[in-house]
Every structure is written in structure tokens, then in C-alpha cells.
Amino acid sequence: MDRKTFKVVNVYVTGNTNTGENQVSRQDMMAWFSDCLNMQIRDIVELGKGFHYCQMLNLLFPSANPVPLKMVKFSAKSEHEYSDNWKKLQNGFKKLDVDKVIPVEKLIKLKMMDNMEFAQWFKKFFDANAG
16 A cells, blocks of 8 residues: 655644634534534534544545544444544544644543643644645
8 A cells, every 4th residue: 555645734732722813712613623524513522532533634634534434433432432533543643644642531531621622723733734
């Protein structure tokens, strides 16, 4: 299998990025994910299950198919299953040379602040690499 090289724009975040022009409310973040994925996201903590990001990464880099979606657990109900999804996303990041360590142990606890922080980083990453 030939490995294609994809030019990925890595983004780095320090401190609080949810200020000024970068400010995105929870409602706006949920609406953005919902619109991109054509599904209803009712709470930001749902993103802690990991599968939304797997879909979004494939949406962003369709020809690379960084995450084999048939292996993603869309009906994940436990931290172990969420963790499996995050590992698949991390493998997709490695495939694309995305320089980001995913704080899996925090995200799978489904806490609002941890998931909002990662969602903010991901939106910044998505916007930097879209189009």
C-alpha cells in the first residue's frame, strides 16, 4: 500500500483560547459538530466518546481515510469503548503527522471542561486545514 503524504497544518494552543475572536460558546460548538456530521449533539460531553472526531477527521481528509470507520464504536457505552475510539483517532493523527497528544484519560470521563477544551483545539485544527 502506497503511503501518500498529506500536508497537515498543526495548531498549538497555550492557555485559554476561548477569548476574543477565538471565543466559541458550547452551543455554537455543538451546532458546528451537529451541522458537520448531520446529527444532533445535545451536550458537549458526548464528544468524549471519541467517535465524532473520527468522523470529522475523515471528513477533513477524505482521500487519506485516516480512521477506518467500520472499526469505530458508534454505540460506545463505557470508558473502555470510548478509549478504543480515541486510540483509533490517535492512530489517524499519526498517519497524518498531526502533532497532538490526546488526553484520553480526561476525555473519557465525559467532563464538560476537558471536552470543551479539546473541541476548541479540534475546531481550530479543522479550520486551519479545511479548504
